[in-house]
Amino acid sequence: MDTITPRPVDAVIAAARGFLGDRLSTNAAVREQHSHGEDSSTPTLPDAVAFVETTEEVSRLLRLCHQHEVPVVPFGAGTSLEGHVNPVRAGISLDLSRMTAILEVNAEDMDCLVEPGVTRQQLNDHLRDQGMFFPVDPGSHCTLGGMVATRASGTNAVRYGTIRENVLGLEVVLADGRVIQTGGRTRKAANGYDLTRLFVGSEGTLGVVTKVRLRLHGIPEAMSSAVVQFDGLEGAVRSVIEVMQMGVPVARIELLDDDMMAAAISYSKLEGYAPLTTLFLEFHGSEAGVQEQAETVEAITAGHGGHGFQWAKDPALRAKLWKARHDSYWAGCAAKPGWKALTTDVCVPISRLAEALLGAKEEAKELGHFTCIVGHVGDGNFHQMVLYDPNDPQGLERAWDMDRRIVARGLALGGTCSGEHGIGLGKREFLEEEHGAEALAVMRSLKHALDPKGIMNPGKMFRN
Known part of the structure; x- marks a missing residue:
């Protein structure tokens, strides 16, 4: 038997x-x-x-x-x-989505301790009446533990940094069940290996984050959004480069190309805007500081062909604009009903942004792809959505080929294959190309030291 x-x-x-x-x-x-x-x-x-x-x-x-x-x-x-x-x-x-406790908020030191299932929105709702907020904003309803694991970024990173700069310490459960504490509540330390940064961005391959200590920021006295449109990509990109090189402390500076803006107008019902390449900006600071920043940016963008510069101080209008920006992925998908999207995540030095972005868009057009671009361009990061027909047997592979071309261009310009989404399964093939075999061997040795049986999120980051 x-x-x-x-x-x-x-x-x-x-x-x-x-x-x-x-x-x-x-x-x-x-x-x-x-x-x-x-x-x-x-x-x-x-x-x-x-x-x-x-x-x-x-x-x-x-x-x-x-x-x-x-x-x-x-x-x-x-x-x-x-x-x-x-x-x-x-x-x-x-x-881990049930681990949703906000364990500490230390107003005087501007830090907090949360469990990994807490979302950014939940934390900011909790903090609002205390005059503080957590600025890292990937734009999706993600958990803070997931943001730590993927080294998330978002629209505010140009001023406030990514999750990496805003994590003070972690509680992590290792592969064998041991629990360790990393970092602490101080703003700086020189006391051994920086284990916090090791686990930030490790994508669940080294351990499981069960508590996160975060740096908080004061809610600015004044906030204002602005929108400016361009007849082409180049003027918008050149404006971004000049704004950053002049040191204007913008809180957010986001680009939507003409295809993405057309999709956003339709999907998010944005009235009063044309389907042109558009910059969404936000300024934080004092009333006088915000006005000065906006006037400086208006002058810069006008010099590169920007027109229709509009301020939005009203909170409801600001919220509508940024919701439209955050919904851009869904708007892009809706531009071709029934189609799917492959999203790239290239980041390049700000001085090479024009070459990366303009070249990628032009090459996509030459190859017959419909793409939409949205980018956190203040730090050189952009996402090019490559839409494809799932009923076309070659559709996904053609999209992947386009993705490889965009990444290759970014790497050649001194950039990275991922500014904020991480490696996971989708970008494993680029990791060795970007870092080299020896660096990859060091990464593997760290993985083996902490997870000798290879049970933690296997198959991610490395091919085996």
Whole structure:
């Protein structure tokens, strides 16, 4: 009589049910929900989904998975764009979205301690009455733990920095279940290896973040948004370069090309704007400072063909403009109903932005691609959405070919394949090209030292 050999994951599931109960799910719908993010990678079902609520539960589960050599894939809100949460080798999807406590807010020192399932919006709602905010704004409803894991950035990075500059310390559960603390509450330290920065951007391949200590900022006295339009890309890009080189302290400076602006006008019902290349800007500071910044930028943009410069001090109008910017991905997708989008994430030195952006757009047109560009251009980062027909057997591969061309151009200009989305599955092929074999070997050695059995988010960042 044939016997069925128990799988290691079955032993983990059985043991984890002892302390998670019905929060350890093998339901098909729940597993499907955790099989993918917002990317074009092929979904893969995990064997089970664990909804953890405490650091102790994370530690116990990782000890089990380490013992039985079962893969673990951390999962936050599932909004990643590079396949970070796809459980390509099955195993356990570790859902941290229930860890939503804001544990400390230290107003005098302007820092806080939160659990990884807290979103940026939830934190800022909590902080608003205390005169503080957390500025890193990727534009999606993502968790702070996920932002740490992917080294997230966003529209405010040009003034306030990325998540990397705004994380003071972490609590991390290692692959074998050990819990460590990194960093602290001081603004600077020279006391050993910077483990905090090691885990920021590690994409769940080295451990699981269970607490995050963040730097906070005071809500500015005055904020004003502005919109200015151009008849072509070049004038807009040259304006951005001059604004940054002159040291104007803009809080946000975002570019939408004509195709993206047309999509945003239709999708977000933006009235009074033409489908032209457009800069969205925001200024923070005192009333006088904000006015000075805006007047300086207006003069710069006018010198490069900018027209229709409009201020927006009204909070409702500012919110509408930035919601339209944050919805640009969905607007771009809606421009071609039924089509899908592959999103690039190139970042180049600001002086090379014109070459990267103009060249990529022109090459896409020559190859017959419909693309939309939106960018955090104040720090040289832009996203070119390559839309493709999923019913075309060659559609996705043609889109990937375009993505490779855009990345190759960016690398040749001294840039990076990813300014903020991370590597995950989607950009693994570019990592060695960008850093070289020796640097990649050092990364692998760090991975092996902290995760010798290779259970933490396997298949991500490295091909094997």
